[in-house]
Amino acid sequence: MGSGMAGTPTTQRGRITQRDIARRAGVSQTTVSLVLTNNSEAAARIAPATRERVLQVIRETAYVADPLARSLLGRRNQILGIFTYEPVFPAGSADFYHPFLVGIEACAESLGCDLLLFTSAPVTHGTRRIFHENNRLRLADGCVLLGREIPREELTRLVREGHAIVSVGRRDDIDTDGTTPARVPFVGADYAGATSELARRAVALGHRRIAYVGSGEGVESAVDRLDGLRAVAPEVWHERDADREPAELLAELLAAGVTAAFCEQPASAVALSEAALARGLRVPEDLSLVGLGEDDGPGTLSLPLTRLRIPRREMGWQAVEVLTELLHGTGDDLQRLLPCPLVPGRTLAPRRD
Numbered sequence: 001m002g003s004g005m006a007g008t009p010t011t012q013r014g015r016i017t018q019r020d021i022a023r024r025a026g027v028s029q030t031t032v033s034l035v036l037t038n039n040s041e042a043a044a045r046i047a048p049a050t051r052e053r054v055l056q057v058i059r060e061t062a063y064v065a066d067p068l069a070r071s072l073l074g075r076r077n078q079i080l081g082i083f084t085y086e087p088v089f090p091a092g093s094a095d096f097y098h099p100f101l102v103g104i105e106a107c108a109e110s111l112g113c114d115l116l117l118f119t120s121a122p123v124t125h126g127t128r129r130i131f132h133e134n135n136r137l138r139l140a141d142g143c144v145l146l147g148r149e150i151p152r153e154e155l156t157r158l159v160r161e162g163h164a165i166v167s168v169g170r171r172d173d174i175d176t177d178g179t180t181p182a183r184v185p186f187v188g189a190d191y192a193g194a195t196s197e198l199a200r201r202a203v204a205l206g207h208r209r210i211a212y213v214g215s216g217e218g219v220e221s222a223v224d225r226l227d228g229l230r231a232v233a234p235e236v237w238h239e240r241d242a243d244r245e246p247a248e249l250l251a252e253l254l255a256a257g258v259t260a261a262f263c264e265q266p267a268s269a270v271a272l273s274e275a276a277l278a279r280g281l282r283v284p285e286d287l288s289l290v291g292l293g294e295d296d297g298p299g300t301l302s303l304p305l306t307r308l309r310i311p312r313r314e315m316g317w318q319a320v321e322v323l324t325e326l327l328h329g330t331g332d333d334l335q336r337l338l339p340c341p342l343v344p345g346r347t348l349a350p351r352r353d
Helices: 017-026 027-036 048-061 067-075 089-111 152-160 189-205 222-231 246-255 264-278 310-330
Strands: 080-082 112-120 142-146 165-168 186-189 211-214 234-241 258-261 288-291 306-308 333-337
Touching: 017 189, 027 048, 027 222, 048 089, 048 211, 048 288, 080 089, 080 165, 080 310, 080 333, 089 112, 089 142, 089 310, 112 306, 142 258, 142 310, 152 165, 165 310, 186 189, 186 222, 186 310, 189 258, 189 288, 189 306, 211 222, 211 246, 234 246, 246 333, 310 333
Parallel strands: 080 112, 080 142, 142 165, 165 186, 186 333, 211 234, 211 258, 258 288, 288 306
Antiparallel strands: none
């Protein structure tokens, strides 16, 4: 057997890491780290069978923990911060952000950490700013960042000044010193992969001219969705829907010969469906609709929307995991993209001439 198998020396691969231990034991790196601390309250929460499985792999591989990383574990407040660039509790956004917060809370509880929600940040030009004169970031060991869009200058400063942060949502690398791009720790959704898979299904059903309805630019999540569609669809008609009347937008799509519309926001699919009905058209017979997010907004379709599902709870959970590994110096997987399950729905049908 190869050197990577349990019970076999790993000298041919070099020094074994906690990631290797986690993979062999079938647990997260955070769990391995907590087992190694041995005297922490959080470690006591791990199931005995799980602890023994981790210890068995450690014994088999003769793993020796990094003493520096071990020493850092005892120097934390066990407080993790949450900073939201958008309000998360008003009715309009509560449904969308709630699963993220549930995942964050559940993982923090499992680790024995308290959560601190930063709410004193001022709003500048419609966006909260994490840096201000009453900044309390240092009260927390590290911070999870929530928000569709994070100002580039703030993200750059956070990374440049060495703050322990993890973004919920993919973020592009940033230039902090003019030479080497710095990687931003994140847990994001694989929008590009899921959109490409939905596009493959549409193409297989005969759709050739497909519209992308939404911004498709600016924030990484929008760019990823449009890129995923363009990677598969033979011809993409891009229509921005901000401040557009649904009837006008529908008319332009039909004039362009579009037979399937991929909507960045499911609310746009609802609006197009209502406009189609008012025009005497049917969904999906006359126009197929696909949603590229959650359907938590106002309005509903008469048929279940074919869409992707954002793994929001898991993203929140793993964001805390990555932050903990970052703080402990044990993580080598600080940028994660989670797959988006597809919801079949009934709004994507074969193209009709």
